[in-house]
Amino acid sequence: METDRNWSHRKLKCASQAEILRSHQRDDDFIKFLREKLSDISQNFGVHRTLLQYIRSDIPFKLLYFIFTSGMGNQTLGEEYTGIVQANLEQRRVPTLTVRILAAILECCGERTLLKLLQQLQTYVNHPHSELTPAAITFLNTLLSKLHTLIPIIILFHKGIFYIYGRYYSLGRRIAGLDYTKVHGLRPKDTVSWGLRLFGIATIIQCLLRIWQSGTAQNTTDVNISNAKGISHNCQLCLEATATTATLCGHLFCWNCLSEWLRVKPQCPYCREYVPPSRIVHLMNL
Numbered sequence: 001m002e003t004d005r006n007w008s009h010r011k012l013k014c015a016s017q018a019e020i021l022r023s024h025q026r027d028d029d030f031i032k033f034l035r036e037k038l039s040d041i042s043q044n045f046g047v048h049r050t051l052l053q054y055i056r057s058d059i060p061f062k063l064l065y066f067i068f069t070s071g072m073g074n075q076t077l078g079e080e081y082t083g084i085v086q087a088n089l090e091q092r093r094v095p096t097l098t099v100r101i102l103a104a105i106l107e108c109c110g111e112r113t114l115l116k117l118l119q120q121l122q123t124y125v126n127h128p129h130s131e132l133t134p135a136a137i138t139f140l141n142t143l144l145s146k147l148h149t150l151i152p153i154i155i156l157f158h159k160g161i162f163y164i165y166g167r168y169y170s171l172g173r174r175i176a177g178l179d180y181t182k183v184h185g186l187r188p189k190d191t192v193s194w195g196l197r198l199f200g201i202a203t204i205i206q207c208l209l210r211i212w213q214s215g216t217a218q219n220t221t222d223v224n225i226s227n228a229k230g231i232s233h234n235c236q237l238c239l240e241a242t243a244t245t246a247t248l249c250g251h252l253f254c255w256n257c258l259s260e261w262l263r264v265k266p267q268c269p270y271c272r273e274y275v276p277p278s279r280i281v282h283l284m285n286l
Helices: 005-009 016-045 050-055 059-068 075-083 097-125 133-167 171-176 194-227 253-266
Strands: 084-087 180-182
Touching: 016 059, 016 075, 016 084, 016 180, 059 097, 075 084, 097 133, 097 171, 133 171, 133 194
Parallel strands: none
Antiparallel strands: 084 180
16 A cells, blocks of 8 residues: 555545455455365364354454555555555545554444344343333334344445445445545546446335335234234244243244254354354243
């Protein structure tokens, strides 16, 4: 990411969407390659089970890649390939290390951290020893559930804005004020690709439909809950045995069904949320 000092006197032009997308695609391919190589090495040395929780997620590899590229003031492979660099277009300068670190953390961990925080808040709200009133518990559960649904939609909506206007690849980069400018190769065109604009409009329409569908699903759930009052809680897999265990995401199953399922795949059978077998919650008062 080395640049000369004349940048402060030049007008920086935003890189095109196609260049930014190609840059990130190339970086993602290299991160995937690193992940596969580490997985092969760990299997050869017999430590695959020990490193499984780290290999399963791409966050450690993205952060490691960031340290040796943007973190050290260098271009990523994708940026070098497309001839773009990270920049603050308004201030006409290369972003500071603090800004680059903030953008990397928000882009890698922002969405997942928010969703996990919401899950922890919901667990706290529903704790048996909580001093909240029933009305407050109902209100907070509804609010947290809606936020859990809206956060991925907001991030997708921002992606549609990027496809239309070509500024700020991710929401984390917009918060940090970090964009891209072209430094070598053919200059980006001033006009935005109509294909990407149409794709952005379709993405925004998709977000609006998901919001409408989530509202409809919430109304349906409320009706089902009101109709199900007084009925015993049964396992959501076999639909016969009484539910005696629950996942961290709040879905009910009998012990036999849930333990057999998690032995094959550590995911909630209902919503596919990651569930370690050791974190099964045993229900006592149904």
